Amino acid sequence: MNAVWTEPEAPAAAAPSHQAAAKIERETHKLEKRLCREVGRAITDYNMIEEGDKVMVCLSGGKDSYGMLDILLKLKARAPVNFELIAVNLDQKQPGFPEDVLPAYLKQVGVPFHIEEQDTYSIVKRVVPEGKTTCGLCSRLRRGILYRVADELGATKIALGHHRDDILATFFLNMFFAAKLKAMPPKLVSDDGRHVVIRPLAYVAEKDLVRWAQHREFPIIPCNLCGSQENLQRQVVGDMLRDWERKHPGRLENMLHSLQSVAPSHLMDGTLHDFKGLKPTGVASDDGDRAFDPPELPPVPAMPSAVQVVSLG
Structure with missing residues (x-):
C-alpha cells in the first residue's frame, strides 16, 4: 500500500545538451518524490485517509496549505483508496485581502472549493489590545467556523497544513511556556467531538515546502493580521530550530522520531506510569537503568574479584 501512496511517476528525460536544466529537473523530481513519500507515509502510519472520505483541505493562501493541496492531488490519482x-x-x-487569487488558482487546478466569508478580523482587532498576540483568538474563531463548514459540506476529515517544524515548535512552546510535554498530533478528534482532523504534512520539513512553493510558483497570500508580530514566541522558537538544523543537520528529524518513541517509565508523570507502586521483581529489564546508556557504549568490562584486588595491592 505504501508504494501506491508514495511513488510519483518519473518525468521525461531532459535533453543531454542542457546540463543545467537537467540538474534542476533531477533535483525537483527528487523533491517531489520526497514530498509524496513523506505525506504518503504519514497518511499510512496514522490511517489519515480512508475509503470514501471527503477531505476538507483548509487553504490559507500560504506555502504550507498550497503544498498540502498540491501533494494530495498528486497522491489522489494513484492512492489505494478512493476519496x-x-x-x-x-x-x-482582512484589509487588502486579494479575494480573486484563491478562486482563480483553484479553478485553474480543477479542484472543488468553497470560500467562507466571515469577518473575524474586526472581532480580533476589537477584542485583543494593541500590541498583544492575536493568534490565540484568531485560531479559536477560525477553528469553530471550519468545523461548521465541514458539517455543511459533509466532510469526513479536516486537513490542516502544519508541517514537521510546526509540530516541533509547538512541542517546545508547550514545554517552555505551558509546562507540558505536548505537541500537535498528526490526527485527532476535534474539540466538539464530531470531526477528525489530520495533518498530512507531519513528516515534511518546512525547507522542502519553501522549495516546492518556489518551483510551483504558488500565488502566496500573506497574513496581514499577524504578519507584523515579529516577536511572537513561535517565531523565536522557529529561529532556534532552524539554527539547530544548520549547525547539526538531522537533529530535527531525530526530535520528531523522539515524539514517536516515548518511554513513560523514564519521565515523571505518575498518571502514565505507576511510580508509587514500583516493586523489585528480581527479573532483569531493558527498561531499567540501562535505558539511560547511549547505544554506542561498549559492554561493561568484568570487574576483578576481591582476591585479585588484594593481590594488586
Whole structure:
C-alpha cells in the first residue's frame, strides 16, 4: 500500500545538451518524490485517509496549505483508496485581502472549493489590545467556523497544513511556556467531538515546502493580521530550530522520531506510569537503568574479584 501512496511517476528525460536544466529537473523530481513519500507515509502510519472520505483541505493562501493541496492531488490519482478533496478558504476580511487569487488558482487546478466569508478580523482587532498576540483568538474563531463548514459540506476529515517544524515548535512552546510535554498530533478528534482532523504534512520539513512553493510558483497570500508580530514566541522558537538544523543537520528529524518513541517509565508523570507502586521483581529489564546508556557504549568490562584486588595491592 505504501508504494501506491508514495511513488510519483518519473518525468521525461531532459535533453543531454542542457546540463543545467537537467540538474534542476533531477533535483525537483527528487523533491517531489520526497514530498509524496513523506505525506504518503504519514497518511499510512496514522490511517489519515480512508475509503470514501471527503477531505476538507483548509487553504490559507500560504506555502504550507498550497503544498498540502498540491501533494494530495498528486497522491489522489494513484492512492489505494478512493476519496474526494474539497478546498476551503476562510476569508477573514482582512484589509487588502486579494479575494480573486484563491478562486482563480483553484479553478485553474480543477479542484472543488468553497470560500467562507466571515469577518473575524474586526472581532480580533476589537477584542485583543494593541500590541498583544492575536493568534490565540484568531485560531479559536477560525477553528469553530471550519468545523461548521465541514458539517455543511459533509466532510469526513479536516486537513490542516502544519508541517514537521510546526509540530516541533509547538512541542517546545508547550514545554517552555505551558509546562507540558505536548505537541500537535498528526490526527485527532476535534474539540466538539464530531470531526477528525489530520495533518498530512507531519513528516515534511518546512525547507522542502519553501522549495516546492518556489518551483510551483504558488500565488502566496500573506497574513496581514499577524504578519507584523515579529516577536511572537513561535517565531523565536522557529529561529532556534532552524539554527539547530544548520549547525547539526538531522537533529530535527531525530526530535520528531523522539515524539514517536516515548518511554513513560523514564519521565515523571505518575498518571502514565505507576511510580508509587514500583516493586523489585528480581527479573532483569531493558527498561531499567540501562535505558539511560547511549547505544554506542561498549559492554561493561568484568570487574576483578576481591582476591585479585588484594593481590594488586
